[in-house]
Amino acid sequence: MNESHPGRGLGSAIRNLFRSSSPSPPRRRVSRLLRRSRTVVAKHSEEQTARAPGPKSVSPDPDPTAMLGLSETPQSANHDSFDIFEWYPHYQNCQRYFLDHAQHSTPVQAVSAYVNILLPFQRQPYPAHNASSGPLSSTADGITPESSSTSNALPPPVSLLPYIRRLVATGMDYPGMLHGFFGDDWQAGVGPLHEKERCNYLLAARSGGWGVVKSEYDISPLETIPFLRPLQGPLEEEFVAAYKSWSEWLLLRDWEFGPRAPDGLQDSSSQSSRPQSARE
Incomplete structure (x- = not known):
């Protein structure tokens, strides 16, 4: 891997990691579709509005090739009809998928290792192996997992924002990658956050030099960001x-x-x- 050219090394690593027998689409077509996939939409479709907020029926292992593919147009948080209470169940669906399926798949583990960020099940001393892991409670002896029957109603308090930020800053926030990390509901669930983080990345680049921006995206002490890339497909x-x-x-x-x-x-x-x- 050529570390002196992170962009070139990234492309080579991803191609080798997700190589498949099917031919890859031409670069010009991928660029055009990538830009089209990030077009701002006016509002949620009626089908997505009527969709039940319960857990999705998804396959436990995302397709490695699909993670580099393209998906539908993401949702936008800029339009006036954005409703935070309508958005939240979709975000919870993304949490469940990420905790139950994505973090245990080889493609997501490989990408996370490459961009140097720990997955929830790797975090000690309180790993989150799945969405049914109970929240933490304080006791006289310290912090222990909650054992009540109601602890499984919601996903554990694992934020998806650090993973969105890491994908944006390393130029790996392709729609297919976001789908592989966060599941079928990623557009409505993390799409608004992804859109805001892309804006934040532009502002960070304008407000300081490379070292300042890198420090903002480092997670100390061990999860420092290995490289930065310009915003992809703006x-x-x-x-x-x-x-x-x-x-x-x-x-x-x-x-x-x-x-x-x-x-x-x-x-x-x-x-x-x-x-x-x-x-x-």
Whole structure:
């Protein structure tokens, strides 16, 4: 593996890891489909809205070749119809799939080892082997797993965000990879978080140099990120959203928001929050 060229080494490693007998699609077609797969959609489809929030019926082992393939268009958290309470059951489905199936599959273990991040079942002293692992409770002797019958109702408190961040920063957040990690419901479950993390990565790159950005994506002390790659397959909409977020941050830094916002930048909410005397 050529460590002096992480991008080149990454492509070689992934090709060798997920090599199959079927021919790979042309690079130009993959690039076009990758960009299309990240197009922002207006709202959830009626079929996804009517989908039951219970656990999915999924195969225990993701297809290694499919992890490098392309999936459908991800959901967007930017549109006005985004509902956090509708989103949460989908996120729980992704947690269950990741804990019960993905983390025990060879492809996900190989990718996680390559980008140097531990899976939940590898974390000591309290590994999470599956979604039925009970939450932790405090006792006089320390912290022990909860043994009540209600402990299996929800997945254990394992955040998916560190894994989304690691895939984004290493340029491995392909739709097929996200599907392999988080299951069939990844678009509605982790799609909004993935979209935000891509924006955050752009902002991090703009706010500091390579060393600063790397330190933000390191997980100390042992899970440091081995390499960084530029954002893969960016769309113009992502640059526009990141630029807007950057501008809002500059206004916040200079205390130019709410009643102090520059003329033309005050929205209706900031106007309504102003004191009555300031609006007269």
